[in-house]
Amino acid sequence: MEKPRVKCEIHDGIAEVMLTRGDKLNALDRAMFSAIDDTLIRLAQHKGLRAVILHGEGRAFCAGLDVKSMLKQPVAALEILKREADEATNLAQRVAYGWHQLPVPVIAVTQGVCFGGGLQIALGADFRFSTPDCRFSVMEIKWGIIPDM
Numbered sequence: 001m002e003k004p005r006v007k008c009e010i011h012d013g014i015a016e017v018m019l020t021r022g023d024k025l026n027a028l029d030r031a032m033f034s035a036i037d038d039t040l041i042r043l044a045q046h047k048g049l050r051a052v053i054l055h056g057e058g059r060a061f062c063a064g065l066d067v068k069s070m071l072k073q074p075v076a077a078l079e080i081l082k083r084e085a086d087e088a089t090n091l092a093q094r095v096a097y098g099w100h101q102l103p104v105p106v107i108a109v110t111q112g113v114c115f116g117g118g119l120q121i122a123l124g125a126d127f128r129f130s131t132p133d134c135r136f137s138v139m140e141i142k143w144g145i146i147p148d149m
Helices: 030-045 067-072 074-081 091-101 117-123
Strands: 006-011 014-019 051-056 106-110 113-115 127-130 135-137
Touching (some): 006 030, 014 030, 030 074, 030 091, 051 117, 067 074, 074 091, 091 117, 113 117
Parallel strands (some): 014 051, 051 106, 113 135
Antiparallel strands (some): 006 014
């Protein structure tokens, strides 16, 4: 059995959310997108929630999209971009924007690498605290386009 992609524990109204794919620098595969989305839904419904602390397991916050896994499963890549007619966002967008929509302060603690989708997730938080070694990057900048999440 594969371990969960996201760990969420709530104590005294404070949620600690950890991306738990440290061996892959918490890169975003299809399962990680779904786990983050499920966590956001759970947090939005939690009565008495006062704040969220979001961080990555191991030596990185999030290395962005796991391109290798998406190339192995092209249908999964299409699923994260599909938007239903009655929805304002697709799955990829929800995992970033969903943090902003929570009615409590969200603090992203970034370390190591915070690339692509990982940076976009961190930008969804209200506050970001970073370790001195943290590096940030969004590849779309090189091409002069707006990130997709």
